Amino acid sequence: MTFSLFFQSIVNGLNLGATYALIALGYTMVYGIIRMINFAHGDFIMIGAYTLFYTVPLMVNNGMPAWLAVFAAIVVCAIVGVLVEIFAYRPVRKAGPMSALITALAMSIFLQNLAMVLFGARPHNVAAIFSLPSVTVAGVTISLNVVLTIAIGLAIMLGLQLFVKKTKLGKAMRAVPQDRDASTLMGINVNKIITVTFAIGSALAAVAALMYCTTYPRVTNNMGTTMGMKAFIAAVLGGIGVIPGAMLGGVLIGLIEVFVRLFAPGWYEAVTYGTLIVILLVKPSGILGRNTGEKV
Amino acid sequence: MTKQRKLSYLLNLIGVAVVFAVMTLLFAFQGFGDSTTYVEGVCTTACYTIIMVASLNLVVGFMGEFSLGHAGFVSVGAYASAIVSGALAGKGLSDLALLIVAVLAGGLVAGIAGMLVGIPALRLRGDYLAIVTMAFAEIIRVVFCNLEITGGGRTMSGIPKLATFHSSFWIMAVCVTIMFLFVRSRFGRTVQAIREDYIAAEASGINVTFYKVMTFAISSFFAGVGGALYAHYMTAMIPTNFNFNYSAELLSEVIIGGTGSLTGSVIGAAFLSALPEFMRQFSTYRMLGYSVVLVLVMLFRPGGIFGRWEFSLTRLVKKIAGRGKAKAAAAGALPQAAEKKGE
Numbered sequence: 001m002t003f004s005l006f007f008q009s010i011v012n013g014l015n016l017g018a019t020y021a022l023i024a025l026g027y028t029m030v031y032g033i034i035r036m037i038n039f040a041h042g043d044f045i046m047i048g049a050y051t052l053f054y055t056v057p058l059m060v061n062n063g064m065p066a067w068l069a070v071f072a073a074i075v076v077c078a079i080v081g082v083l084v085e086i087f088a089y090r091p092v093r094k095a096g097p098m099s100a101l102i103t104a105l106a107m108s109i110f111l112q113n114l115a116m117v118l119f120g121a122r123p124h125n126v127a128a129i130f131s132l133p134s135v136t137v138a139g140v141t142i143s144l145n146v147v148l149t150i151a152i153g154l155a156i157m158l159g160l161q162l163f164v165k166k167t168k169l170g171k172a173m174r175a176v177p178q179d180r181d182a183s184t185l186m187g188i189n190v191n192k193i194i195t196v197t198f199a200i201g202s203a204l205a206a207v208a209a210l211m212y213c214t215t216y217p218r219v220t221n222n223m224g225t226t227m228g229m230k231a232f233i234a235a236v237l238g239g240i241g242v243i244p245g246a247m248l249g250g251v252l253i254g255l256i257e258v259f260v261r262l263f264a265p266g267w268y269e270a271v272t273y274g275t276l277i278v279i280l281l282v283k284p285s286g287i288l289g290r291n292t293g294e295k296v
Numbered sequence: 297m298t299k300q301r302k303l304s305y306l307l308n309l310i311g312v313a314v315v316f317a318v319m320t321l322l323f324a325f326q327g328f329g330d331s332t333t334y335v336e337g338v339c340t341t342a343c344y345t346i347i348m349v350a351s352l353n354l355v356v357g358f359m360g361e362f363s364l365g366h367a368g369f370v371s372v373g374a375y376a377s378a379i380v381s382g383a384l385a386g387k388g389l390s391d392l393a394l395l396i397v398a399v400l401a402g403g404l405v406a407g408i409a410g411m412l413v414g415i416p417a418l419r420l421r422g423d424y425l426a427i428v429t430m431a432f433a434e435i436i437r438v439v440f441c442n443l444e445i446t447g448g449g450r451t452m453s454g455i456p457k458l459a460t461f462h463s464s465f466w467i468m469a470v471c472v473t474i475m476f477l478f479v480r481s482r483f484g485r486t487v488q489a490i491r492e493d494y495i496a497a498e499a500s501g502i503n504v505t506f507y508k509v510m511t512f513a514i515s516s517f518f519a520g521v522g523g524a525l526y527a528h529y530m531t532a533m534i535p536t537n538f539n540f541n542y543s544a545e546l547l548s549e550v551i552i553g554g555t556g557s558l559t560g561s562v563i564g565a566a567f568l569s570a571l572p573e574f575m576r577q578f579s580t581y582r583m584l585g586y587s588v589v590l591v592l593v594m595l596f597r598p599g600g601i602f603g604r605w606e607f608s609l610t611r612l613v614k615k616i617a618g619r620g621k622a623k624a625a626a627a628g629a630l631p632q633a634a635e636k637k638g639e
Contacts (some may be wrong), residue, residue: 098362101426102547106588110588113580113581113583214355231433233427
């Protein structure tokens with residue numbers, strides 16, 4: 001393997017990894033707070049991507065920069081996330097993990113098929129959002145678009161980490177998973193915190209949609225399934241419920257995928273899923289996760 | 297075997313035979329007019345869907361664990377049986393014998409695959425198990441996409457059309473009966489004890505891992521049988537047919553029908569696989585409808601429509617007889633679920 005190919009792959013892997021990391025953050029935050037795999041999370045990306053598809057031309061026609069469309073996507077995704085939480089997840093929250101899982105699965109199917117009914121099953125192409133040139137560094141050509149998306153991803157992760165660590169709301173978001181009853185007694189409105197978590201997680205999915213569409217500008221109604229599954233694997237790999245774990249897992253999965261694709265194009269998905277299985281069997285709590293014992 | 301139980305078996309056999317006879321007569325005398333062939337096809341589809349859904353219910357309903365990768369085992373059975381029947385075709389076997397060999401081969405290979413997947417995966421529980429089964433199903437799909445013998449990602453066609461309504465119906469009846477007896481056996485009761493409280497079960501000396509892996513393998517076996525019928529009815533297939541959506545569809549049918557009720561699976565699968573066929577113009581809305589129904593079921597009837605209730609022909613006959621004559625021939629209270637199909 002030449003150096004330029006290696007370097008190119010690292011950049012591509014980071015790009016893909018940053019996208020997965022942002023999605024994985026949504027999974028991890030929701031799982032951390034209500035112990036539920038939000039299957040519909042992958043479909044929030046699809047909603048974000050469709051919003052971009054419709055708003056980017058709108059922005060361009062009105063003489064505004066195309067990337068402003070991402071704010072529309074963030075708002076739409078956050079609203080959808082909150083609506084799903086309030087109308088589907090909240091009523092079954094007390095019914096146990098199985099009901100929650102099925103409801104999440106049902107919401108995923110619902111959103112996908114709603115998108116198919118509304119927008120059709122044909123893939124749509126999103127117009128270019130960033131139009132930066134490519135630069136050549138030491139004989140390696142890198143698209144600045146890719147560098148920019150990586151930078152956006154890193155900035156958002158940093159911002160999220162600061163938010164969770166430093167603000168009062170962030171503190172409450174960390175307190176609820178630790179002990180829900182105690183945090184209620186401390187005056188935290190648990191329902192509100194859960195809603196906020198969903199809003200933030202879905203907003204991150206919208207940013208992930210922007211990053212994904214910059215590199216692969218194709219929108220389909222079932223794009224969320226594979227993206228979501230891989231991001232979920234990333235979250236589990238890093239340790240579900242742990243925010244830095246999701247970032248680490250995302251980047252790892254992105255790199256693994258890009259490098260495996262170089263050597264065995266047909267098999268890269270199998271390797272990704274295989275990684276998950278190995279991790280779960282060796283260290284079920286993930287790389288950065290802590291092991292919690294089980295009580296009778 | 298007590299006399300009561302013998303009577304009950306006989307009664308249920310008659311019940312299945314009556315349903316079969318009615319259906320056959322309807323098809324033979326063009327009971328549905330011009331669309332009789334079509335209806336027969338839909339009923340065949342319902343037969344193998346019932347096997348798949350009921351087998352998934354063994355894991356979801358009776359073992360209490362989630363599997364999101366059932367389509368993976370269905371595809372293993374479908375491809376294995378297609379390869380076997382392709383190799384044996386033209387060797388002088390009759391169609392029915394060939395179908396039975398292919399179905400058994402598909403079931404066995406899927407069962408072995410289930411055991412291999414189950415040994416590592418069933419160390420996990422709940423959410424994690426659901427995800428791992430999904431991952432295994434995806435890996436199975438990728439493998440079939442890359443192997444030359446399964447068509448290498450392209451459509452595998454030219455599978456002999458061996459499965460008719462008649463053979464599918466009887467295979468379905470046999471499978472559901474075996475599953476029903478399995479659930480009622482000592483083995484099945486052990487599995488249900490694990491579902492109720494696995495720590496207590498383990499403390500009572502039950503080898504939890506062994507029972508879980510065996511149940512998973514048996515469930516995969518029947519998934520493979522369903523897949524084999526699918527392959528020999530459809531005659532062409534592509535690995536992407538057996539994707540996550542197919543698993544999700546099977547799971548929704550189990551849950552809507554009733555987790556822990558084979559009656560629910562049989563009726564649910566028959567109804568839900570036939571319904572969209574008769575409403576072709578609404579086919580885009582099918583999964584949309586499923587998802588809404590799923591959420592509603594979770595909200596109002598978390599155990600599914602039938603919960604854990606089982607239909608019993610013997611009980612029904614007894615009731616009717618008890619109402620008519622005070623002392624009718626009393627049969628044992630062994631419920632049966634197999635004959636509900638076709639209503």
